[in-house]
Amino acid sequence: MDILRSKGVETVDATHILTEVFDKPYEDELVIIKWIFKVASRALEAVYEGLKPGMREYEVAAIIDKVLDENGIVDRWFSTIVAPGSRSASPHAKTSSRKIGYGNPVIIDMGPVWMGYDGCIAHTFIVGQNQYWEDIVEKVSHALSLGLEEAKPGTPVRVLDEIPRKELRKRGLPDYPHLSGHPIGGFYKPVIADFVNYKLEQTRIQHGVYV
Numbered sequence: 001m002d003i004l005r006s007k008g009v010e011t012v013d014a015t016h017i018l019t020e021v022f023d024k025p026y027e028d029e030l031v032i033i034k035w036i037f038k039v040a041s042r043a044l045e046a047v048y049e050g051l052k053p054g055m056r057e058y059e060v061a062a063i064i065d066k067v068l069d070e071n072g073i074v075d076r077w078f079s080t081i082v083a084p085g086s087r088s089a090s091p092h093a094k095t096s097s098r099k100i101g102y103g104n105p106v107i108i109d110m111g112p113v114w115m116g117y118d119g120c121i122a123h124t125f126i127v128g129q130n131q132y133w134e135d136i137v138e139k140v141s142h143a144l145s146l147g148l149e150e151a152k153p154g155t156p157v158r159v160l161d162e163i164p165r166k167e168l169r170k171r172g173l174p175d176y177p178h179l180s181g182h183p184i185g186g187f188y189k190p191v192i193a194d195f196v197n198y199k200l201e202q203t204r205i206q207h208g209v210y211v
Helices: 002-006 015-023 027-050 057-070 085-089 131-148 157-170
Strands: 081-084 105-110 112-114 121-126
Touching (some): 027 057, 027 105, 027 112, 027 121, 057 081, 057 105, 081 085, 085 105, 105 131, 121 131
Antiparallel strands (some): 081 105, 105 121
């Protein structure tokens, strides 16, 4: 900034404008975000129907990418992640050529980008049957649901992070080294974590959807 000013270029602080733009979506933007989520859901359904023991990780990633591409979402925020077994514990694992074993938990993490809006969405699958991992997934899903019950305007965001962590500790599971959630679309709020101090707000639309 100082260099620009020294050359006679006038600069203006646009922080307040950028804050308004990236704070929460307008109605037209929410339509785009819903479309990204809808297509991502189709991709996850395709994985559910086609995932089998013995498939290679990159073959599963190809299922995701094919559905996204066929629906016009050809850009990615990051390469599609398929991480089975012990590698599912890594939030940012890389897809490889390894085969997926029976009973493995598999993390699918995709980053579709459409019209400049991103949709980072992750989901856990169990290949075949594995009672241990099925119980873990059920406990985590229940804990997150308890947190989401408090998702209403005025609720401190950190509450949505504290509730599931407390529930999982109560059920004998260790804490997880990641956020409880984050927005999609490229917006910076709300990050569901214990280090944020703001409260949930209603969107700038009239349908009672909260962000």
